Amino acid sequence: DTAVSQTPKYLVTQMGNDKSIKCEQNLGHDTMYWYKQDSKKFLKIMFSYNNKELIINETVPNRFSPKSPDKAHLNLHINSLELGDSAVYFCASSLPPQVGTQYFGPGTRLLVL
Amino acid sequence: KNEVEQSPQNLTAQEGEFITINCSYSVGISALHWLQQHPGGGIVSLFMLSSGKKKHGRLIATINIQEKHSSLHITASHPRDSAVYICAVSRGYGGSQGNLIFGKGTKLSVKP
Numbered sequence: 001d002t003a004v005s006q007t008p009k010y011l012v013t014q015m016g017n018d019k020s021i022k023c024e025q026n027l028g029h030d031t032m033y034w035y036k037q038d039s040k041k042f043l044k045i046m047f048s049y050n051n052k053e054l055i056i057n058e059t060v061p062n063r064f065s066p067k068s069p070d071k072a073h074l075n076l077h078i079n080s081l082e083l084g085d086s087a088v089y090f091c092a093s094s095l096p097p098q099v100g101t102q103y104f105g106p107g108t109r110l111l112v113l
Numbered sequence: 114k115n116e117v118e119q120s121p122q123n124l125t126a127q128e129g130e131f132i133t134i135n136c137s138y139s140v141g142i143s144a145l146h147w148l149q150q151h152p153g154g155g156i157v158s159l160f161m162l163s164s165g166k167k168k169h170g171r172l173i174a175t176i177n178i179q180e181k182h183s184s185l186h187i188t189a190s191h192p193r194d195s196a197v198y199i200c201a202v203s204r205g206y207g208g209s210q211g212n213l214i215f216g217k218g219t220k221l222s223v224k225p
Contacts, residue, residue: 035213041150043199043215090156102146102213104156 003027006091006105013081014113021076021108023091029103030096031055032074034066037088037107046089049074050096081112116140119200119216126223132187134219136200139181146213147174147185148199156199159185190223197221 004025013019025032034046047066048055054066063079078085091105117138126132136145147159160167160174162183167174171190176183187194200216 040217041197042217043201043213045212045214048212088154092156101158101161103158104148107154107156109154 004091004093004103004105006089006108008108009106010109010111012111012113015081015083017081018077018079019081019110020078021089021091021110023074023076023105025072025091025093025103025105027093027103029093030071031094032068033092033094033102034074034076035090035092036060037090039087043090046076047074078110083112086110086112114139115217116214117200117202117216119198119219121219122217123220124222126190126221128191128223128225130190130223132190132194132221132223134185134198134200134221136183136185136216137181138183138200138202138214140202140204140214142202142204144203145176145183146201146203147183148201150197150199150218152196159198187221192223192225195222 007022031048031050033048035043036046037043046060049068065077066074068074088107088109090107092102094102120135144161144163146161149157149159162174162176171188173186185198197218197220199218201213203213
């Protein structure tokens with residue numbers, strides 16, 4: 001069974017469109033994260049959610065919005081996509097952050113044309 | 114300057130060699146993580162440590178809090194160890210402890 005899954009794996013879309021990436025974890029973890037890996041392979045945190053409450057929101061555009069319908073899911077919605085949004089987006093989860101080890105999803109490769 | 118610096122950026126080794134990857138950070142941290150990103154893109158957490166040393170198989174991670182430095186060692190390297198190794202630190206405490214700040218990674222290639 002996949003611990004952290006993301007759909008879709010690949011997403012190709014036009015500038016200006018709205019898209020969503022889904023993330024699910026079956027580990028019973030309390031905290032979930034979204035990371036962005038840019039074209040230079042540099043990772044940066046975007047959001048984290050703990051028990052359905054946003055606890056970190058780094059300086060990302062408000063076109064990006066995380067939505068957590070329950071503890072096992074953290075979806076990423078992106079409005080008005082721009083060329084610069086092209087990247088690989090990783091979802092991850094962990095037990096309460098004090099325990100630390102994060103489990104990553106396989107990534108979603110987004111290409112905006 | 115990035116808050117987390119890794120060296121070297123690229124490393125090529127022969128199978129069987131002992132490998133060391135270094136990580137230095139410039140901020141106060143609650144923990145340091147070593148991650149491995151496979152050529153296919155998947156990311157796996159190798160270690161999380163806040164003091165001392167941890168060992169898992171042929172991998173050893175050490176941290177010196179006073180010097181703000183960590184090393185990842187691979188003994189008896191093998192071509193399957195070829196990957197990008199990423200150092201990351203947790204800065205916060207409590208709810209924000211999961212906020213990882215990443216280094217730029219070290220690309221390791223082990224030749225048979």
